[in-house]
Every structure is written in structure tokens, then in C-alpha cells.
Amino acid sequence: MAPPPAGLVLVALLALVLALALAPAPARGDKPARGGASSSIAAGAETEPSSAVFPLYGDVYPHGLYYVAMNIGNPPKPYFLDVDSGSDLTWLQCDAPCRSCNEVPHPLYRPTKSKLVPCVHRLCASLHNGLTGKHRCDSPHEQCDYVIKYADQGSSTGVLINDSFALRLTNGSVARPSVAFGCGYDQQVRSGDLSSPTDGVLGLGTGSVSLLSQLKQRGVTKNVVGHCLSLRGGGFLFFGDDLVPYQRATWTPMARSAFRNYYSPGSASLYFGDRSLGVRLAKVVFDSGSSFTYFAAKPYQALVTALKDGLSRTLEEEPDTSLPLCWKGQEPFKSVLDVRKEFKSLVLNFASGKKTLMEIPPENYLIVTENGNACLGILNGSEIGLKDLSIIGDITMQDHMVIYDNEKGKIGWIRAPCDRAPNDINTVHGFEEGYCWPQFLPGIIGLPNEDCPAYYRSNKERFAKAQGGGR
Ligand SMILES: *[C@@H]1O[C@H](CO)[C@@H](O)[C@H](O)[C@H]1NC(C)=O
Ligand SMILES: *[C@@H]1O[C@H](CO)[C@@H](O)[C@H](O)[C@H]1NC(C)=O
Ligand SMILES: *[C@@H]1O[C@H](CO)[C@@H](O)[C@H](O)[C@H]1NC(C)=O
Secondary structure, three states, X not given: OOOOOOOOOOOEOOEEOOOOOOOOOXXXXXXXXXXXXXXXXXXXXXXXXXXXXXXXXXXXXXXXXXXXXXXXXOOOEEEEEXXXXXXXXXXXXXXXXXXXXXXXXXXXXXXXXXXXXXOOOHHXXXXXXXXXXXXXXXXXXXXXXXXXXXXXXXXXXXXXXXXXXXXXXXXXXXXXXXXXXXXXXXXXXXXXXXXXXXXXXXXXXXOOOOHHHHHHHOOOEOOEEEEEEOOOXXXXXXXXXXXXXXXXXXXXXXXXXXXXXXXXXXXXXXXXXXXXXXXXXXXXXXXXXXXXXXXXXXXXXXXXXXXXXXXXXXXXXXXXXOOOOEEEOOOOOOOHHHOHHHOOOXXXXXXXXXXXXXXXXXXXXXXXXXXXXXXXXXXXXXXXXXXXXXXXXXXXXXXXXXXXXXXXXXXXXXXXOOOOOOOOHHHHHHOOOOOOOHHHOOOOOOOOOOHHHHHHHHOHHHHHHHHHOOO
């Protein structure tokens, strides 16, 4: 039997500016491929960029994160990385040696001196500018040190290194590009929990140190990334545009945010059912590194008031250790499907010229806890210091394919059954052999990677059926 979770994991991976006193001047050359630096390099590759697809593990509740297995180093070794569209830097807990590391699923990554990226490198400048608005490099031989701090108060101190990632592409090839990423040797976590379900973070933001910007530079994939997080846990992640349903998805231009390499469609007005709440979310950010959604103080207040006013009598407010605002019914709820009828949908209307709506049905803002209560999965961003930012987190993006297209400068979304295999037959090659498809096999979320190949072999037929079974 699984032990009861000690408390809810509130992961909010959104890189924050460290020195708030510093004017966060954006580095001009730091924006990704939108007509920028990388086109000249891509011209060096004779072949078309391809795509890659990866299964995801994890869920919103109770695990609080979605993660991917990546093969890194030479020879490649697997690591679990928290999928984070709210920050640029990919990093691993690292034996540099380690000053403060958590208990992680795999042996610590061991860097060598020859793999250090010098601080004069443009990627180091991009990293520093993205984190503090200021690049410091006193001598050309210096290494590239950094500190990254997240919205949940966690932080990682490390040094930028360069090693290969092994990616199975949808065209059948395996690419082993060298990319720069962080070797984190001093991690501070907010809670006292010293064990971490992941070895590090996969940074997918818009800056040039982001993994996708680097893959684009190497001619491996286009600078397009998307995820499909299943309500039932698992899902998939993809790089490149082979899977993107350009015609069917809803698209909104990325706002040229004055600072940070966030994915933001700008501002949105908020509706509850068909009623306007008369408030705007000033700066909306799509952040897969955050398990829950956060609204700035004013829209949060408006939402809570509207929810409480519209609630049926069968629901009663009930304290629950999981989240600040919960309700119980006459019987404990088993799933969010038992309670969705009692709640209305939220709608965000992105002000980008024409009407661009995102509907958020109850299952995309509520969770049902192990106590059988329904809790609001939209939290007060002021409490974690987000000011005017509002974060669209995993709970709200579940069962949507969400696409960050840095080539066209657009963000898109479309409802999708994320527990199904992506239906393009080519993409099946994208899954590294031996990795599990947790979404088809209930109960193995977070299965240790080592167990996966054996599990895969013993269930080969079921996997084959599951993969062929996608529409
Ligand atoms: C697949 O795409 C990659 C990246 O463009 C390329 O290097 C490789 O040659 C391609 N493989 C095949 C079989 O076309
Ligand atoms: C990483 O290493 C590769 C090959 O060793 C090299 O071509 C590339 O320039 C290096 N990149 C950085 C950022 O140091
Ligand atoms: C949201 O958080 C802020 C800062 O802690 C607080 O002042 C405000 O009352 C909170 N709003 C609600 C509705 O709880």
C-alpha cells in the first residue's frame, strides 16, 4: 500500500529574477529564432529538421509534476527531468562535487573539466541576462557560474557544461547533439523533503540557452515544442512541428514581454460561465513547471467570490491539508468527474485583436483529494510573490495539446486525449525503445527507469496493441 502523501507537492518552476533591484533589461540578441541568430547556422545542415516525441510520467495530484526521461552524456545515461516551459536552463543534479543535492532517482551526473562552457560564450551571456539582466565575466578562462531561483523558493547553483543528448527522431535517425546545460551542485528546496522524483529540470523557455533553441541551432528540430498532459497521468512531449495540428488548434501571438523568457499571450479577461468577472489577468504565462494555476490577487479574489456565490447547497466548505479552498459533498468524491456538474467553466479571452478563447472546465481547475474533497487548483499568486503575473499551470493544460511555436511566435492549444498515442504513425519511432507508456498501464506512474525495459519486454504485446490502437 502506498503511504499517504505527507503533504501536497507544490511545484512552481518559473525562473524569477534574482536581483530584483536590478532593472531587468532584456538582452536584445537573446530572443530565439524569430528571424534571429540561428538561421545562419541552420543553413549549414543539408537535411530537413526532424521531430522527437517522448512519453511523460507523473500527474498533477498527488505527484505534482510531469517529467520526461532523457539520455545524456557519453555513453548516454537516463535522467528524469521536470518539464518546465517557465524557464530556459536545463540542469541536472551533479557531482561537481555536490555541496547540497537531494536524493535523486539516478546516480549524479559527473562532469569533466573539458566539458565546461567558458563564461565568454554567448550562451553564458544569454543565461546570465535571462536570470539577472547582467552578464559577468572577468576573464576569458573563467567558467560560467549561475544561480537560478524559482517561484516556489527552490534554487540551484551550478556551472554551465556541454555534453550530448541522445534523441531518437521521428525520421528514424538518432541525433547526438552537444548542448549546453547546467551542472547543479547546490540545491536548496523550500520544504524539508530531501528526496526528489527528478534528477533535474528540462528548460523549454524562449531564451537561446533553452534546449529547443540549441536543437534548432544544430539543425536537429525546429524551435517548436509541445506537451499533452493527461488527466489520468502521463502524456507526451514533442520537439519539432511534425505533430502540430496547425489548422485545428487555437492560436494566439506570443506577447513580446518586456522581460524574462516566458511564454506569454499577454493579458486576458476572465469569464465565469457566461458572465464576465470584470477583471483582467494582466500577464498570463504558460508554465508546465507549475502543477497548479495562479491568478494575481484581484482576479483571484473575483474568482473565489464568484465560485462561492454560485455553489450548490450540496457542497460545504471543508478544510483539507492539500489546498487552501476545498469543499465536501454528501458523499466523498472519487474523482473530479463526480463534482464537475456542480461547477461552471471558466473562460479566458486573450486580447489579441480577434477573439481567442480558452475554456477551462471544472476538471481543469479542481482536484479531488485523497480525503474525497474537491479543492480549487487555482491559487493566489500574491502569496508566492508573483505580483501581476498569472500562471497557467499543469492542472489547466491537462488533456490539451499545448504548442509553443517559436518559429512563428505563436502559442496554440487544442483539446486532446493525452493518454492516447499521438496518432501520426511515424511518431512511434520517437519513443526510445524500452521506455514505458505509463498512460496505458494504470498504476505505474513514476516507475523507476531501470525497471522499464524489463517491464516493456514482458508487456511487449500490450504495448504494441496500445501503440497501434491510437486512432
Ligand atoms: C533525420 O533528421 C536529422 C535532422 O535533420 C538528419 O540529420 C538525419 O540525416 C535525418 N535522417 C534521415 C534518415 O533522413
Ligand atoms: C560543445 O562541444 C562541442 C563538441 O565538443 C562543440 O562543438 C561546441 O562548440 C561546444 N559548445 C559549447 C557551448 O561549448
Ligand atoms: C491573496 O494574497 C494576498 C497577499 O498575501 C492577500 O493580501 C490577499 O488577501 C489574498 N487574497 C485572497 C482572496 O485570499
